[in-house]
Amino acid sequence: MTEQYVWDLNEIDETQVAVVGGKAAHLGALSRIDGIRVPAGFCVTTDAFRRIMAEAPSLDERLDRLSRVDPDDREAIRTLSAQIRRTIEEIAVPDDLAAAITRALARLGEQAACAVRSSATAEDLPTASFAGQQDTYLNVVGPTAVLQHVSRCWASLFTERAVTYRRRNGIDHRTVHMAVVVQRMVFPHASGILFTADPVTGNRKVATVDAGFGLGEALVSGLVNPDVFKVRDGEVVAKEIAAKERAVQALADGGTREVAIEAQRQEQPALTDAQAVRLVQLGRRIEAHFGRPQDIEWCLADDGFQIVQSRPVTTLFPVPEAGDAENHVYVSVGHQQMMTDAMKPLGLSVWQLTAMVPMHTAGGRLFVDVTRRLAAPASRA
Template identity: 40%
Template sequence: MSNDISRVMWFEDLRRSDVPTVGGKNASLGELISALAPHGIQVPPGFALTAAAYREYLDVNHLRPVIASLLDDLAAGKRTLAEAGQAIRRAILDGNWPAATAQAVAQAYAELNRRSGRPEVDVAVRSSATAEDLPDASFAGQQETFLNVRGERAVLDASRRCYASLFTDRAISYRQAKGFDHMKVALSVGVQRMVRSDRGGAGVMFTIDTETGFDKVVLINAAWGLGESVVQGTVEPDEYEVFKPLLADEALAPIIGKRCGAKEHKLIYATSGQGTTQYVATAKAERVALVLDDAQILALSRWGCLIEAHYGRPMDMEWARDGETGEMFIVQARPETVQSRREAGSTKLYRIKKAGRTLATGVSVGDAVATGQVCIIESPREMAKFVDGAILVTQSTDPDWVPVMRRASAIVTNEGGRTSHAAIVSRELGLPAIVGTGNATEVLHDEQQVTVSCAQGREGFIYEGLAEYDVEDVDFTQLPATRTKVMLNLANPAAAFRWWRVPADGIGLARMEFVVSNLIKIHPMALVRYDTLADAQAKAAIAALTAGYESKTEYFVDRLARGLGRIAALQYPHPVVVRMSDFKTNEYAHLIGGAAFEPKEENPMLGFRGASRYYSPRYREGFALECQAIARLRNQLGFTNVIVMIPFCRSAREADRVLAVMAENGLVRGQAGLEVYVMCEIPSNVILAHAFAQRFDGFSIGSNDLTQLTLGVDRDSAELSDLFDEQDDAVKWMIRNVITEAHKSGADVGLCGQAPSDHPEFAEFLVECGIDSMSVSPDSFIAVKRRVARAEAAHQPGATPPAL
């Protein structure tokens, strides 16, 4: 090996075993090029200054004793962290390059120019520490990166600044916390041809859900311009989620999440001044447009899966799309270091019991709850005023903030997304955080008592005062097996992934109306009849929400399909029963534009709801959109585990009409394995169980409505609350008989309701009756699973239920 090669090595000559030589970042780039380029993954070319070159730089400039002395002063308390760090960095920056290293860099840069066909190719100069990006520690973002660097001299200057960044305050404090010897960590520098993402887009990609650890999704964040804006959290990016198990089928597009970020500015090449990059405002059209189309999202996700498979662990990657050529590139890849280390079989569950008013909301990071006093800090220079254990509130964070972030109980930022610096560091520190609030520094004030809740899904809430909450340690590995399926009731796509560790047998009830009211917010008929809508305020709100969609109805179909897809992904390939919309007329009227399409009823509970709407001229076109969303969910996204359920179906004749309308809209029972269930919530469903069983594949008992209509008791009436009893003999007769009749016809029967959770004896009764499944809220799952196991042990399957 020649003398020059020990100082400079090309990426294609590196492997991931070369971390001691070129650091984690450069070793990983070499691994990608050598092992995955044959699979079509593109990585921009470049070279690395080795750790040996760094050590030689220290020795030639006699820096080792200087650095050691300053670190000893820091340990002895003679200097502050800021003083020691600044002195070390200044000493490194004042050093001179060894002639052999300068010559090696010049030759390598000239060769990169030749390969690129440019006289002075623009490069990224990135730090790559020899201890970084290990499976149990991440030094990502702690050392400097310089973009759009041109010319041999500029490359050497940027490389020297990379060396100095090994001793930033946050890097020193991180190594102290992790127990790394400062003098044993060396720095390599990567010089990589720039991707012209300043004219395209860039971002980050994880092969695991960064909040819950759900390992079956790829998470992509994207923004216009250079990717540093996403990494640093200075922009609200687009967010895409892709379901990995269905990616192998090229005919499917399993994108279960697409959220358009504000993307109010972008980082591009500087056109004037001394800096090499600059932030500029994005155009209005860029803000409402997605950075990546479906084909690009899927291609990038498949790359992510290949990289994950090669490394054998969840990965954290940076990608870039060249705006001049349209080509996609992976520019960094490292192991994900937070969720992948969590114990899969156990978890902590946080539940808010009582909270004050909501002060701000944003993107939740983690799933914990923290209470405390607000401390607003505008700059890391103000960290001396931070109170240990307070809730840090600021505009955004970057690596300079790490020392103060370590002292916080929770973190709140105005800017950033789930892959911003604040989010990544909060996860590693195990702190709840809410990012991208937009206005937290304005609506909160110092010493204010607040609660930061990340326990309610993807949206995080900041509540006034100190909320009451529970924390439960759960070990799912100790649960018994049962013959009776115990499934989940879910409605909120945003919170679905937090339950991925629950060993359920599927989802027995996914309520479509929750997705409509929370993700879509618009009455479907207001989208169908948008052009004739008289309500100007509603039209303006609809126009804003549907911006970027090719049509108003496509907004409904797309968001509904993906929202339900997020729920279906949780339990794939187990069955997921999606109940078609079951709003009452007064609830529909509260959707945007809904008042114009809903009659006023004295008793909406027994009025125009459920099946009766689906074939009615008042709503038939709206139901067609629901059917189109289900068809897309099954056929294009690939979730054939989805079963459709029809609510409040009053008669066999009505069932026939609904099934016919479904067939007109591409949902034919039995075709492509489609099963259709019916809610059993009306006495006629029990009385004519045989007739319903000829039309449907299964029954799901809605015990609340069935109790209400069997006993003639308004379930919401305080005056009659003592009479509303799901364990009344009449109700139990109904349940027992529908199970018996359904089984005679070969139909499955489940129950979705709270009764098995609240009453152990009711769960035992259902087991005795031979019910096929129970579907309960996630927080009740463990208790019900145990009750069912005890009941099955006491009553062998097939035993005759006792007489009532």
């Protein structure tokens, strides 16, 4: 049965992370949100990855050794992970699996330029994003090149940084599997990242847009400083326009390259204010769908904005559930008592049952809502 190896993105939703990985599950969900455009594509499932891993019994012993390595022993991790990657890349893709991938590719256009992107099962999770831990390949053209880069994505589950990240987060290498997303390539004028909550201040009502010219790799790799727009209540409330000296662009025959931006264009904004506001409106739809602040990768081409990834923002401290959209001020009970550590569930329950006022939980801590007392002059002092 070849159906289990390749699924179209619009067949996928968030419940299928075990089969398609975090990135593909989110892309499938994004494609269903009204007004959100996602580049067409398909996913090579984790069943295909498991089949490839079973083709090389020698990997078992190396994975055992990798699970025992000290996460601070960079040399041992580097050596072992390189051996595992090389072994995976050298495994020939079985004919029926290659045929299933090629058939899916033909629906996009056999010589269409594609992005080939890793989608691990431990990726884009609510508590650990794994951002940048596995590999993405842009502007890949033709079935032979796509198959080769699918193999590279499978192998990228064992990059040195991904292995170290899993070891430090206590995640067993054998429990993580790799799916691969293949999407039609977008050739954008501008691209970047949208945070639907300000990642510096934690303010959920201020969205931050980072923008640069060309492909988003220039921003992700730190090649350029982005323009930064801060948007609140449908208007740009602050912006910084950077001197963007370089960009990454796609080549006509495949692959990408760095290019210099002409001097008179370097300090032009990558987006207009209206475009930044429109992008944040799309971001709010995505945030509402997933129910938490999002870190969103976007592209702007001739036909408008396309969304190429959305993951939870994992660095924000959680806030108590309020049940409304109003502003609230909370006081941390633990910090008042010089108890700064998170509390155990039993402790939280006892305090909530015995306290004189309602206590709300977030991040393993208790908070009292003092909004009404601060709003009244008599109790404010």
